[in-house]
Amino acid sequence: MEERRYRDEDVAPGSVGDVFRQIRSKGATSRSAIARSFGLSPSTVGLRVEALQRLGLVTDEGKHDSQGGRRARNLAVVDDAGYVVSVEPGVRLLKLSVANLSGHIIHSERLPAVASQEPVDAVAAIWAEIVTLMETARVPFERLRGIAVGLPASVEYATGRVVMPSFMQSWNDAHVPQLFRTHTTVPVLVENDANLVAISELSEVAGSHDDYFLAVLLGRRIGGGLVANGEPLRGFNGAAGEFGHTPVAGPAVIPCVCSLDACLESVASGAAVAARLSALGHTVDIPSDIVALGRSGDPRVLAILREAGTHIGAALASNVNFFNPRRVVLGGALSLSSPLVAALRAELFQKCLPIAAQDLDISAIDDPDTAGARGALRLLLDEVLAPARIDELAQLALVDEKATS
Ligand SMILES: [Zn+2]
Incomplete structure (x- = not known):
């Protein structure tokens, strides 16, 4: 529906x-x-x-x-005439933020993950946390105007149906807005996490209708979001920008939901890099552990990060040639890994057509940790x-x- x-x-x-x-x-x-x-x-x-x-x-x-x-x-x-809530049910954490009508975040929570539960149970748990969040932020409940959910998956934007999630298999085909209907009648938007990063970046160039960019999410998974003419470009079914499943010369180190022997995500994502570092005896619990290990200067760690960056840069070069963005913005925890980003840039500029590369700007977004929430709240306020x-x-x-x- x-x-x-x-x-x-x-x-x-x-x-x-x-x-x-x-x-x-x-x-x-x-x-x-x-x-x-x-x-x-x-x-x-x-x-x-x-x-x-x-x-x-x-x-x-x-x-x-x-x-x-x-x-x-x-x-x-009137800022406090209404409030909107962003929800990011990640593999490790459930992140929630509540903002007023001006988009100012007044309270955020980082809670234990619920995404491994069946979607109906996860949504019930999320709803309970939203109720607590509103109470903690002292927001009158009747002023809740909408909820936006960011997921590490392709999302059919018109219906909020989840397609082929990277890590939350039981969420495949879940109609998330319908699951919320047991609890609330306010609008519920569901969006791909990389698109939210793109939308968060959009807010900083508001009014720029000629902006073309590619937002790349480098976290546990690899996602992409496109902006054309200053608007998110989702494609016909919502899958535009999902370049994480580009075939690459492996080897794959983690299984992937796509049917390829080796795709970018199974070779070079945060989850794949973590698996390779764990095989060397390192402890990697969260993506920022990878960034910290990269700073240690261990040549074997640096080699893994550079190799991942090279794979991602090569895949991006094809997409930059195809889409001709003005800029590529990097988000997600691994956008803070200097060796990975340096290799990505080098490969991207080397493989890219000169005309696509000549004015191309590659930069990391500010505060990657809150980009998803900022994008979700902006999207939601424009809707409500x-x-x-x-x-x-x-x-x-x-x-x-x-x-x-
Ligand atoms: Zn894949």
């Missing part, structure tokens, strides 16, 4: 939701600027703003003197505050008011 989505095409220009979008993006925040921007009369703008105030979404900020000495009141989003949804809420509020008057 498809989850209801609110698309920008569904919005009448200058509607309540469209005006809210202007206030939210700080494009126009005074009544006069809104009137100018949409070509609306002052009385119509007044009605739009009243509708938003009735929903509790905007407020008049303090007065300020404009150049002509007239006092113009600015409108602002979509102009068409706000229009619908304004209509419902009007109907309610008439019924009670």
Whole structure:
């Protein structure tokens, strides 16, 4: 079953939701600027703003003197009118964050993993943790407006169906939003973890419609997310960017869900590197242990990291030739491994077509640990505050008011 989505095409220009979008993006925040921007009369703008105030979404900020000495009141989003929650059920940890309507994270938790459970039980456990998170953050429960779940798997974005997860086999084919319906009616979005890294990077270049980039997630698994024209590019079924299963000359050191003898993930992912380091007698519990071992200078460790980086760089070169991004952004714990990233860069630039390489920028994202949450919360806020949804809420509020008057 498809989850209801609110698309920008569904919005009448200058509607309540469209005006809210202007206030939210700080494009126009005074009544006069809104009137100018949409070509609306002052009385119509007044009605739009009243509708938003009735929903509790905007407020008049303090007065300020404009150049002509007239006092113009600015409108602002009421931050605590609603809250959204991001959930990342990883193999080692369950990460949760709650943010207000401005996207400011007010509380985060890192909890023991639940992903090894059957999805129905895992979702019940996640829901219980969300309830606790809201209580800890002192957020009124009725103000929860949505949940976004980031998974290490391909996701059919329209339905939230999980396809071929790397490590959580029982989640294959799970319809995650439906599993949440036992617990809540708020919108539940499900997205691939690498796409969330891409979306987190998007937020830092907001308004840039000509941005083309490839976000690469180097964690236990290897994932990719594409952005074209400043928008996430998910492909027809949601699998765009999943280059982790590119065939490579092995040997595979971990089994993989794909049917290849050796794919990039089974040869060069964090899980594969960890297996090779464990075979040398090293203890590797979490991906950041790999980064720490790389700093030790042990030549055998460095050789494994460089080999993984070379494999990833070669696979990326094909994708860069194909997609011609302006930049490649590296996320995930292994993006902090200097030997791996140096080998990746060298191989990528060596194998890439000159025209694709000439202006290509390769960089690591800031704070890879929170990138998934930042991407999830941004995606979710754009959905729960979509102009068409706000229009619908304004209509419902009007109907309610008439019924009670
Ligand atoms: Zn594979």
